[in-house]
Amino acid sequence: MPIHGIGIDILHVPRLAALIERRGLSKLASRILSPVELDAFCSLTSQSENKRALAANERGPTEPIVRFLGVRWTVKEAAYKALYPLRPTWKELTYTSFDAKKGLKPELVYASLSPDTTPAKLHVSASHDGEHIVATVLVEQG
Template identity: 40%
Template sequence: MTILGIGIDILHLPRLRQVLLKHPERFLTRILTRSEQAEFRAIQAKAGGQIDHDKPVQFLGARWALKEACYKAVYPHHKLTWQDVTVIKENGKPALSIPEQARFGIGKSHVSVSHDGDYLIGQVLIESPSPSSH
């Protein structure tokens, strides 16, 4: 395995909550892909419709941190946008879906997210594509 890059991001959830309350729709459509937006709305509905409930904020925080960490892992080789990366679940764990990862020269990704109190951290390791995938 050859590592293309590693990225990490830490987020203060109360700060994210303030931004979310100030500009909810603009913020959600900028950060989340359509499938992530649908998942966010379902979590928000379970939270009584509150956008600033802990679960929706943690959901959004995890996506923010993992996408930011992914960006850091591949930069300066590539400049990904928020919409180029979708955070999904595989076997109950977070994973990244990057539809055009071959075009971006990105191999397999490894992700981890953790939160404690007001803080959330996301870490991403990106492998270079294997020689057979070129």
Template identity: 40%
Template sequence: MILGIGVDVLHLPRLRSLLARRDPTALARRILSRDELLEWSDLKMDSDLSERYLALRWTAKEAAYKALYPHVKASWGDLRVQKDGPKPLARFADDFKPSSTALSDLRQLRLHLSVSHDADLMVAYVVAEVQP
């Protein structure tokens, strides 16, 4: 059963503007899970990779939040985006404890993520599925 569908589009100059005006580490701490923050720290020397890393997670997490709400309320750090080969995966962080959920068991929930980018745009789609 489909619980929800979410989409998000990020204009990369918007992210670049945020990174130029604020401390990139502060923004990263706000949107990344603990494990993602460690991965991002290794990329900080390459600004292009660092920016793409943040952009992908920003769009994926926004789309996931839209797909989950109001059934499961999760914050930025509660979600983790990782790779399974070439395919990105959206998952809950290991220490996720929902403040509110309409589901009896989060293990029934699957997040299907698709991400695409071209030039100055990045888009993410998430389908939240409840499996019996």
């Protein structure tokens, strides 16, 4: 298959943490996550709050929550670059991460709300280390 495009993005996690402090965790999550991702996010935040007994705004989000949002932010930014001139919305892109138990590798799905958009095969890789998250997306033409 011919390649439509490739995109890469890098995120400095403290920048995202500052954005979360300014905008609010729930507001940012509902803005950038697809419905499937938002369900996973709500499950993660519920587990985190139960484990650590955090109040809603007591100490801010925990590191796994920021990383969850950061990976999806970075993957979607890389996808925008790879899909150009198509312009997906945040919610039209859904990223599911690696699941060793189920034997699933990371996946990115573009569910366009426009019937004119040709579906494309997306290949994704994301990695995080310390304060940085990086993602690449390769798009095959449909």
